[in-house]
Amino acid sequence: MQQADGTKLFFASDYQEGAHPAILRRLVETNLEKTAGYGFDPYTESARAKIREACQSPEAEVFLLVGGTQTNATVIDALLCPWQGAVAAETGHIAVHEAGAIELGGHKVLTVPQTEGKMTAEALEKAFSGYWADENREHMVMPGLVYLSQPTEYGTLYSLKELEGIRALCDRYDAALYVDGARLAYALAASENDVTLADLGRLCDAFYIGGTKCGALFGEAVVFPGRRKAPHFFTVVKQHGALLAKGRIAGIQFDTLFTDGLYEAAGRNAVEAANRIRAALRERGIPLALETPTNQIFVSLDDDQLRRLSDRVAMDYWERTPEGRTVMRIATSWATAEEDVDRLIACL
């Protein structure tokens, strides 16, 4: 929770600035126009159309919500039956860092083991087949949905093949697949990524395209490509306190992000900056705690390195290793300036 005071470089998170200047420009230009509320405005309609096209999902229903926890709680509640739970990695955001928002809606989060933030097909298969083979399963919570985030909490990526495997598993067990894309721009821009928006449109029952961490003031675009309906989702959104009166504020933001490749550019800026930092770390022999291809870098520091670097760079504390090193997270974003990367590298 550090503030910019002019003395430190800031790499603590990817939500420390405002919005891409193009977004603010559009907000200013359209400010005194009068439109209908609750997403029934032309900007939201335009954003919807562009998102449908980007996902190659012409039938998709698109809704613009405000934040990630809210979106997860609302979509999961809309896709699950009351007797079902959501399956997530034990490190998944809904399992650990959402203050019980899913449970407030009455649903259990069923956790499975993970490696580098990812669930394997085997772990998922075990969770589902274990439930369905158990003769006492009617006393248990039915796994009704697979939740994963792309990239994961650890900045790693599911490959297209892995995602197709999870889709096949969902089909076998009649479960929904829901992908949390809070940082989706940074997945899309990673060189090792092979999962496109169109793939998500083809494979998911629902996913969201993150705005808050990818260049917007706030906002997450929920896409239901058409496999499953979320009936009366507008009302469910309202019931969850997630309906914006001035829906156009989100509409204008996503309309801008999906114009002239801004969303892709936002992702690229962050990943290129992260790649430069990773290269510099490797060069200096400072180990990474985890190899990640996206905008989050998990660097493993000894106490001396930690002290010196922390003096000059705001990073996010991640964990202490058994070997007595400290893992810090360095996050880049759509807003990371090249000069700041230069300066960070100089500090290493």
Add this chain to the structure above:
Amino acid sequence: MQQADGTKLFFASDYQEGAHPAILRRLVETNLEKTAGYGFDPYTESARAKIREACQSPEAEVFLLVGGTQTNATVIDALLCPWQGAVAAETGHIAVHEAGAIELGGHKVLTVPQTEGKMTAEALEKAFSGYWADENREHMVMPGLVYLSQPTEYGTLYSLKELEGIRALCDRYDAALYVDGARLAYALAASENDVTLADLGRLCDAFYIGGTKCGALFGEAVVFPGRRKAPHFFTVVKQHGALLAKGRIAGIQFDTLFTDGLYEAAGRNAVEAANRIRAALRERGIPLALETPTNQIFVSLDDDQLRRLSDRVAMDYWERTPEGRTVMRIATSWATAEEDVDRLIACL
């Protein structure tokens, strides 16, 4: 749900524009500064300080949330015990127009009769004393909080004396008083109003100062003046999906609204415009369905008047009377331009 198409005047709601230009200006100026998230930034801190001062509540805890339904659900859940319900007018927003958001949190809305949107002290007294005198009350939902909005759904106002009476009732029955100020700027600016922010700070357990309908892009400032604590409210906010990652976006807005009297000015613009329209209606003999001192005008039209006016002015449908007239709502706002009022009056 009408759009501006250049052919019609727009008086359908008070959330049809963006934000006060001063707010956008500040967002642009601060855009690339780096700050901590979740409300731990200097703009939010400054907004909190200014709101505490405006409410003359130096000990108040202030939180900035996104929208009205969300704020009501979160605050009510935070103030009530699990076995308690919220008492509201049968026309209250939480009783009718929040899609069951309060019930999603497990609480019943206990309704009492209303007149022009307001609950009388007698009706409230009856609800509370009825519960406490009932020997089967432990089978019932305990009234634990009085919810009212200032102004009400019908644009009417509670007087200071009425509010003090309700506070006394809450004290007698150990209940919380919570005031929904979605349109509070328009109450504060009404000439007949005698309830100040300081009065709310003195009388309420919690209230919120509406931003969304009073000049902000979005945002509601919740104030707990100090009578009751809402422990771990930050977590409760997160659990309700109401926590903004970039808290400063709300902080900058409220900081601006509470600088140089902008919030008061926003209210005044709307009320002065509404007063001019009301005067013109009276002059032309077009009856009001309800006498209101704030920014909402409820005009009663015959079919001919309705047809002619609707052709040129976007209004909000309210209800059909038994006498065959139609009540339409004309809403002014912080953004209503004098020329538009002139044009509307010319249409009458």
Add this chain to the structure above:
Amino acid sequence: MQQADGTKLFFASDYQEGAHPAILRRLVETNLEKTAGYGFDPYTESARAKIREACQSPEAEVFLLVGGTQTNATVIDALLCPWQGAVAAETGHIAVHEAGAIELGGHKVLTVPQTEGKMTAEALEKAFSGYWADENREHMVMPGLVYLSQPTEYGTLYSLKELEGIRALCDRYDAALYVDGARLAYALAASENDVTLADLGRLCDAFYIGGTKCGALFGEAVVFPGRRKAPHFFTVVKQHGALLAKGRIAGIQFDTLFTDGLYEAAGRNAVEAANRIRAALRERGIPLALETPTNQIFVSLDDDQLRRLSDRVAMDYWERTPEGRTVMRIATSWATAEEDVDRLIACL
């Protein structure tokens, strides 16, 4: 909350004794048999078969739960979608006397006016058509189910024609019809009653046959005749804490009640006793507050009568009238002895 002390006659409620002796006899006879749990025992299966036959609903699914509030909360949660609420009379049990159990499950109770505990078709029509005609209905709770009890809280009865009218309304609005039969035996035995179990099987989406107040130690038999499925209801029952480990204890009770006309006989005993008391009251010119054909008698007493009768008879306080009289409820049951009725009449 009065105890039997040998000095007073007891007419305070219809759940003040244990169970019909035939039930206890069967419990004793079968006590040490070993059976599977959770309702997978032969007694529960037999009870199900008999109930299906009595309701002429060969396809019905039947579940045995423990108590009324629990049954209402579980069935309503199973039949409603998350964005829907239950419509009930403003005096309905779920609206007033269930401590918020329906809201705990996330559903709003939408109330309509009543007369003598009954909702008119007009009041229901107004609630449903009002919702569906409202252009802002997606901001509101959708009425998804009509809840009524037979007999009502006031001991009155819906006629077959009234029930058919409500069924037609439910069909028009795609809503479920759910009948709470906590005291159903006393409705079935009333001479003015024309609604049979087969009619309930034909008209309802779900109803329950009350055991607790009609001769059992506890237990309510939920019947889903087949119009709507309640998928995974077993799990929903468990989730609501309503699953009996030793399901057979409920099974044996309903098997016994539905053997040799015991349920009908239980009802008849209560209604005949009540009819004798009503006749004696009329004879003595003591007014009834309400004409009821079932096992509950609402007698209106002046202070003198109240004092004298209360000394000798335990009754249930109902309300104080504006005219200064007191309405007391006298309840008979399956267990009411003829001699006690004689003695009560002698006291009048």
Add this chain to the structure above:
Amino acid sequence: MQQADGTKLFFASDYQEGAHPAILRRLVETNLEKTAGYGFDPYTESARAKIREACQSPEAEVFLLVGGTQTNATVIDALLCPWQGAVAAETGHIAVHEAGAIELGGHKVLTVPQTEGKMTAEALEKAFSGYWADENREHMVMPGLVYLSQPTEYGTLYSLKELEGIRALCDRYDAALYVDGARLAYALAASENDVTLADLGRLCDAFYIGGTKCGALFGEAVVFPGRRKAPHFFTVVKQHGALLAKGRIAGIQFDTLFTDGLYEAAGRNAVEAANRIRAALRERGIPLALETPTNQIFVSLDDDQLRRLSDRVAMDYWERTPEGRTVMRIATSWATAEEDVDRLIACL
């Protein structure tokens, strides 16, 4: 889910019979007495007094509920604040086998690793200290209560020293300690057990004394010894659908179980039978999957043994081991007859 058909011995569960004959006798004797409902009867009062004495907790509040899942959901909801969760072993009943009943009440179950069904002090310490040391803890669910069962799901026991250690941990972290005693009689009767009812009264914020599996038709006695209050618990019970109208039916059962040492005797019968079976298994060299001192025996069988034994004895399937053996649960109870144990041993 096997039925008794006269051809098989029955050791599948401890809830396959009715109730201890003394209980049925008392139900028959008192059957036509008239008492107040909802637990305000003299039998419930007497049961409460005897339980207070047995627990040496003269100030305890005692409530009689119906079943285990219901009791867990209700007590946990009563003891937790909305932002808190319950910590349980990953094999704990509330974590796996209650169909999401805790989550329906809005609370997360936070799991910790276990050994033989038990949580170590270290695992608990790690869960609590991990939360309190995490600077992002306000985004997470606060651990507010430790849930454990005595005996555990695996029939093992916490020692007094272990329980005192957990109490000390709860004190350090201001958490409640709640013990699920569904099979408490079988813990109390185990020779290795050193935790008495008085110890539970001294150490717990709440615990329940199981009736359903320990000789009653149904019923669980919740004890709040006095460390923490559960305000308006009567209403919370009603809200959870857990309130018995004829409360005395539970009262008579617990009054009987706590008269003349019946509860202890019920436990002893089961444990002695189990001990004889365990001795016979050891003698024959049939391995136990787990050493347990209570009424549940987990026997590890090869395919041939499984086939032969299953032909003659109803057991409960537990799991398949990686080595290709099958673990079956043999459960004894208060009702297990000596001859049946003889016959089972003869089958081995």
